[in-house]
Amino acid sequence: MIRKDIRTIEFNKIGLGYEDLFFDGEIELGSIIWIRGDEGIGKSSFLKMIAGLLSPSAGEFLLNKSSVYKMSFEEFLPYRLNIGFGFETGALLNNKTIFDNLLLPLEYHSEIARAESKARVESYLKWFDIFEFSKRRPAHVSSAVRKITGILRAHIMHPQIVLLDDVTTGLSEKHLSKLKAWIVNYKSKNPKSTTFITTQDSSFMSDVCDGELWLTRQAAA
Amino acid sequence: MTTSALIYVDQIGRRLLKIFEYTINIFIMVYLSFRATIHDNAQSFRTILNVVSSQIYFTGFQALPLISILALACGSIVIMQSTSQLSLLGGGNLVGPLLVTVILREVGPLMTALVVVARSGTAVATELGNMKANQEISALESMGINPLSYVVFPRMLGGIVSVLTLAFYFNVIALIGGFIITQFTQHMPLSYYMATLANSLTIEDFWIFMLKNTFSGAIIFTICCHQGLQVHSSPHEVPQVTTKAVVNSIIYVVSFNMIVTILFYLKKLLQMGVL
Numbered sequence: 001m002i003r004k005d006i007r008t009i010e011f012n013k014i015g016l017g018y019e020d021l022f023f024d025g026e027i028e029l030g031s032i033i034w035i036r037g038d039e040g041i042g043k044s045s046f047l048k049m050i051a052g053l054l055s056p057s058a059g060e061f062l063l064n065k066s067s068v069y070k071m072s073f074e075e076f077l078p079y080r081l082n083i084g085f086g087f088e089t090g091a092l093l094n095n096k097t098i099f100d101n102l103l104l105p106l107e108y109h110s111e112i113a114r115a116e117s118k119a120r121v122e123s124y125l126k127w128f129d130i131f132e133f134s135k136r137r138p139a140h141v142s143s144a145v146r147k148i149t150g151i152l153r154a155h156i157m158h159p160q161i162v163l164l165d166d167v168t169t170g171l172s173e174k175h176l177s178k179l180k181a182w183i184v185n186y187k188s189k190n191p192k193s194t195t196f197i198t199t200q201d202s203s204f205m206s207d208v209c210d211g212e213l214w215l216t217r218q219a220a221a
Numbered sequence: 222m223t224t225s226a227l228i229y230v231d232q233i234g235r236r237l238l239k240i241f242e243y244t245i246n247i248f249i250m251v252y253l254s255f256r257a258t259i260h261d262n263a264q265s266f267r268t269i270l271n272v273v274s275s276q277i278y279f280t281g282f283q284a285l286p287l288i289s290i291l292a293l294a295c296g297s298i299v300i301m302q303s304t305s306q307l308s309l310l311g312g313g314n315l316v317g318p319l320l321v322t323v324i325l326r327e328v329g330p331l332m333t334a335l336v337v338v339a340r341s342g343t344a345v346a347t348e349l350g351n352m353k354a355n356q357e358i359s360a361l362e363s364m365g366i367n368p369l370s371y372v373v374f375p376r377m378l379g380g381i382v383s384v385l386t387l388a389f390y391f392n393v394i395a396l397i398g399g400f401i402i403t404q405f406t407q408h409m410p411l412s413y414y415m416a417t418l419a420n421s422l423t424i425e426d427f428w429i430f431m432l433k434n435t436f437s438g439a440i441i442f443t444i445c446c447h448q449g450l451q452v453h454s455s456p457h458e459v460p461q462v463t464t465k466a467v468v469n470s471i472i473y474v475v476s477f478n479m480i481v482t483i484l485f486y487l488k489k490l491l492q493m494g495v496l
Contacts, residue, residue: 053359074260077365085363091356105364108371109263153364 004078006160007064009050009194015058016042016049024059027213029160032187032195034205037215043198044088046215047163050196051085052076081109084159088166090150092138098149099125099134105157124152128178143170151179155186161194162186168201176204183208243469250369250447251439254377257370264366269375276379280341281386287340289398291332292391296399299323304409317417324395325426327482330433333388334441334474337380338467342445345376346466349449350459358450368450377442384438388430425485433481440477441470 048054106117125131448466452458
């Protein structure tokens, strides 16, 4: 499967089903964007909508001027391969080890050789000092390791768009500083990449974010 | 017609419409799973084979002890009862046709299906329900892996193969093992027993065996996958969908078996000129 470059992301009067929350406008790509808003306003839903996991209750979400919700799974797949999602809880497959969880998308889509895939997974785990847990299943590691693995899985295919949901909760100071360096490093190595992050940790975001996107009850700022 | 009678008719109508809608949803899921598998260029044959083989191991291989006990019990009871009762009536040569009718056509497919529902149907519904609640299904989608081709289709395929082989195993154990057990209570020469069985088997028995067991496997695993995927986000929904999966699987499998049996005997009656 050949990936499609994502050149534009547009929201055409998007409603997320949360009373009067609407968002309208185009997002500038190539930056690290902090999605902000009150608790329960729909920040996670906003990220899921970009990943194609959730349909908006109103309006249209456009990638390269094409409406995502008119696309079938197969039509959206070339874009999807360029989008990585880090879930709040990690959402790892419980019947696979930490290593195999990271290996799965690489092996499934066979974009690179098996040896290269394994080397990439190994280097990612070593970068966060969690390689010792690689042979364990998600139920046998801490929530922090699960969360980091989920974040690494979002980056493993080197996507153009990275969506990280509630990225800082439950991580130690050591892991937070490593994560900060990881996000900045990924951006510098992939200048065309865009990372959307939701978190309540302003000290963490002040060091990494290029811009903010506020979700409000009336309209986005 | 009184108002209360109309309300009663209305309730029956609603219930029938719900059953019809549910059945259509099951067919749609089968179609979408096949479609997703055909269109999924990324999924290798090896990936499907891995899931299918583990499904066969859990559903087929691990069920062998339970199936053996049930087959021996059913086989010996039916053989004992039929030989003793038919001998009294002077119909000893009808033992073969009776065993083929009862074990091969009816009890075998039904008992196998019930064991598979109880052991594996519940496991599949729970597994998929938990995957949905833990956002594993969404995670697969986000990685560009279609859950219908990666999770559902291999389970359906593995389920069909398992039910077919388990039913075959059930029949062999019931007819051979059952015969050995009956030797403790009554004597019947093995050669006579095998000959009467062989003479009773027809090509129609093969088609009934294939039809009932293939569709039982498909019905059980499609319904259980469908119910598992009905979980929205909370783990408390998992036991609810599992119970529904078991109940619906049994209802649909029993109904399907009954329909096949009725159609078979209608055809027989037509051939005999009774209808």
